[in-house]
Amino acid sequence: MPGGADYRRVMETRELRYFIAVAEELHFGRAARRLGMAQPPLSRAIGRLERRLGATLLQRTSRSVALTEAGAVLLREGRAALEAIEAAERRTRRVALAATGHARVVLVTKAGASSELLAELLDAHAAEPGAATVDVLLCGIGEQGRLLRDGRADVALLHRPYDVMAGLDTEDLRTEGQVLVLPAGHPLTSRPHVRLAEATELPGLPGPRWPGPDGRYPDGPGPEVHDQAQLFQLIALGRTSAVLPDSCRSQLHGDLAAVPVLDAPAVTTVIAWPPHSRSAAVAGLVRTATRL
Template sequence: MEIRELRYFAAVAEELHFGKAAQRLEMAQPPLSRAIARLERQLGVTLLERTSRSVTLTEAGAVLLSEARSILGAVTAAERRTRQAAQSRPRLVLAVKSGTAGGLLAKLLDAYRTEPDAATVDLLLCEAHQQRELLHSGQADVALLHLPFDSTAGLDSEMLYTEGQVAILPASHRFSGRSQIRVAEVTALPELPMARWPDHGGSYPEGPGPEVRNLTQLFQLIALGHATVIIPESAAADLRRDLAAVPVLDAPPVTTVIAWPPQSRLRAAADLIRVATRL
């Protein structure tokens, strides 16, 4: 198999539409279809089930998609790191979900800057569950993830710290002045439905609450009285004045970890990880 063939297959497998995949690849659809058919003949398996109305992945296709993402991610990372090697000072990409781990992030970057031969750290702010994909695709070198919400499957990681969770309510809400609250009380508020985050596949669970992807959007909805949420304590740091954070007594703890691809050999990444675990 060639890298080009894997790129073609990954595009079709992710779009599940030959026309959209061709647009994404900036090529015509007929040669793309021929390339996928040639790949299937080469492997001796059916990767995609095609009808006049839909395209679906076979079990073999799902396996190849997972492998293709890892391979293409490694290729992307190799290209980026090779270019960086020619620069006078190395660069490191750290993926962080927007609005989270603010206190830790500031301490980590300040401490890392004092390291001998510290690389330039580029922050890649992302939305829910994107950090793992950014690592696998080679767009990021290291990432901060939060268990149990994020998955570390296929990654190496080190635990940094564990914290409790808080409910975010409008400052004017009758529960905003309480010293603590329980999960059942938060989820039972009819006037403030629980906001819904996408899962690892990008789908939203069923429920009456609004669909959200980042904390800026979420906090605006809560301030307007359209939602509530239970999130890690650190995500509520420097909370806007029209919101209140109330500790949730029985919410499961959240563990922040620093994660990286297992094949990584970057000295700068190893140095950043060492500083993070020391903090």
């Protein structure tokens, strides 16, 4: 049957998982152990995939395995495809749960960020009739977008201009200035304000290094920082300083001080969600957020 022939030309998710394991390990034995299978059937499966695609995906010798150009394309596209499938599975399960009267929304935010706004949002939403339960997922710097896209979160609090919002629907919630957070007793804490150039070039207090989208830290003299709690501890120890949204003042203790930065860009907190979301629970949370 023509339909049967077409079906045989379609890659299965199982084959993609096999190929990605080999492409990441560049070793059939390690990939087989990772997948919990024997090596011969894994090798045969990759061979069938190459024949079906009409492309050599891996260059094999007795000593090494290397990706071809076609293999690199399939690795990149295959990862994206599997992530999309896994995201669809997670969202479908949550929708099915909502249909039973147990609607839940997963909201992701950076640990320690927008804590006052988050508390206001959760309290206001809980007071709404029939409101869905909101599970809060705390993450590291720059991870919210990935967690939204892979389906582990339904909605996120992001901060413009620092977070990437491409491909997401957003609503602005609050805009604020920024302050320089310093160890208490630093000479600048007696000033009514500072300029951004001063705040970013403090002798003895190199700026913190945040991870990039790939999870790697840029080179530099400042300490590597994972989240805001760790950052505050490092500032109190005199290892670094940081320019942060003004709302961080509510989390500062006696060993930290904040000085307004006059010419720092304003920071806008936004609520974001995937554009294809049709969740009534997500829509309800967004409506509550925009009313705050």
